[in-house]
Amino acid sequence: MSTPSLLILPGDGIGPEVMDEVTKVIDWYGAKRDLPFDVSTDLVGGCAYDKHGTPLHDDTMAKAQEVDAVLLGAVGGPKYDDLDFSVKPERGLLRLRKEMDLFANLRPAQCFDALADFSSLKREVVAGLDIMIVRELTSGIYFGEPRGIFEENGERVGINTQRYTTSEIDRVARAAFELARRRSGKVCSMEKANVMESGILWREVVTKVHAESYADVELSHMYADAGAMQLCRNPKQFDVIVTDNLFGDILSDAAAMLTGSLGMLPSASLGAPMANGRPKALYEPVHGSAPDIAGQGKANPIACILSFAMALRYSFDQGDEATRLESAVEAVLAGGARTPDLMGPEGGTPLTTAQMGDAIIKA
Numbered sequence: 001m002s003t004p005s006l007l008i009l010p011g012d013g014i015g016p017e018v019m020d021e022v023t024k025v026i027d028w029y030g031a032k033r034d035l036p037f038d039v040s041t042d043l044v045g046g047c048a049y050d051k052h053g054t055p056l057h058d059d060t061m062a063k064a065q066e067v068d069a070v071l072l073g074a075v076g077g078p079k080y081d082d083l084d085f086s087v088k089p090e091r092g093l094l095r096l097r098k099e100m101d102l103f104a105n106l107r108p109a110q111c112f113d114a115l116a117d118f119s120s121l122k123r124e125v126v127a128g129l130d131i132m133i134v135r136e137l138t139s140g141i142y143f144g145e146p147r148g149i150f151e152e153n154g155e156r157v158g159i160n161t162q163r164y165t166t167s168e169i170d171r172v173a174r175a176a177f178e179l180a181r182r183r184s185g186k187v188c189s190m191e192k193a194n195v196m197e198s199g200i201l202w203r204e205v206v207t208k209v210h211a212e213s214y215a216d217v218e219l220s221h222m223y224a225d226a227g228a229m230q231l232c233r234n235p236k237q238f239d240v241i242v243t244d245n246l247f248g249d250i251l252s253d254a255a256a257m258l259t260g261s262l263g264m265l266p267s268a269s270l271g272a273p274m275a276n277g278r279p280k281a282l283y284e285p286v287h288g289s290a291p292d293i294a295g296q297g298k299a300n301p302i303a304c305i306l307s308f309a310m311a312l313r314y315s316f317d318q319g320d321e322a323t324r325l326e327s328a329v330e331a332v333l334a335g336g337a338r339t340p341d342l343m344g345p346e347g348g349t350p351l352t353t354a355q356m357g358d359a360i361i362k363a
């Protein structure tokens with residue numbers, strides 16, 4: 001088997017700082033676990049604009065299409081706020097998602113025991129929580145036509161269209177069922193089939209895919225509003241949740257708050273299988289470039305490190321090594337190590353970004 005390839009795009013703000021810690025982890029795997037990666041590094045976002053006048057150079061795009069996985073830090077910052085829309089840092093990320101056709105966005109909400117008191121909910125509701133929200137990422141109301149602001153009967157009207165085809169629903173449903181098979185075997189599909197045509201089709205297609213190919217997985221359906229309530233009331237009833245682009249946007253942010261800090265949350269965006277059978281994939285922390293703390297050694301590298309753990313699991317078939325890395329994070333937190341974002345009112349001395357990375361490697 002050839003050495004697995006990884007394209008690293010650190011990006012802007014705290015992106016390069018947290019990515020430095022991931023690079024240490026990758027080096028550790030090569031040296032200590034005989035698991036080398038063929039790593040190349042390139043620019044995306046504001047730093048790519050500074051050098052090339054575009055947030056994503058064509059050569060970088062081409063590289064992203066060739067590698068086994070892309071790992072991205074964060075893009076953007078105040079320096080680029082006044083740029084023309086077409087060259088904004090975020091456009092670089094959107095181009096990657098679009099051209100790689102990454103239709104399934106995976107956002108785990110996992111509550112580490114040491115941080116359970118950080119949740120917006122009671123400890124007993126979230127301790128041990130481990131759920132995965134699969135959000136459809138390339139279609140739905142953010143893309144449907146017609147869209148725009150029009151004149152009608154003498155007033156303006158803003159229009160967006162929720163639109164899903166059977167094949168779009170089919171492929172994201174399959175991604176969710178495949179995931180459930182590797183987890184506890186349960187999928188809850190969320191839509192609003194009570195009031196939306198796209199919701200009726202969504203439920204129909206998910207039910208059909210389930211019956212035809214995934215009868216071993218337990219499937220339930222819930223209206224998205226009821227789902228939001230259940231996520232806050234009793235989140236541990238869920239394992240995998242699959243939902244559309246709009247509901248997934250909202251539900252995954254709500255789920256994020258169950259777990260504590262933005263600095264803890266990884267994500268994966270997956271596309272169609274490549275020749276090696278593994279999906280096209282881009283991994284990134286949920287947080288942005290956090291310009292307010294950039295360059296100060298205050299950023300929490302855990303979200304980015306856990307994003308690499310997801311890459312180990314979903315792109316490199318190294319589930320045991322992913323668990324090893326996640327356990328190291330858990331152990332370090334249990335031992336009391338904290339970056340500033342994880343400091344409670346009890347105080348203490350926080351670790352720097354690099355110290356947190358070192359502690360995880362040691363563990």
Ligand code: ATP
Pocket residue numbers: 014018075076262263264286287288289290291292293298299300301303341
């Ligand atoms: P974007 O528009 O790029 O998503 P945003 O405005 O949503 O950015 P983030 O950059 O994600 O915001 O960060 C919001 C705040 O959360 C930051 O200002 C920072 O204080 C905090 N934060 C985000 N990520 C981290 C991290 N890894 N470690 C510590 N604090 C963080």
Ligand code: MG
Pocket residue numbers: 288
């Ligand atoms: Mg944001």
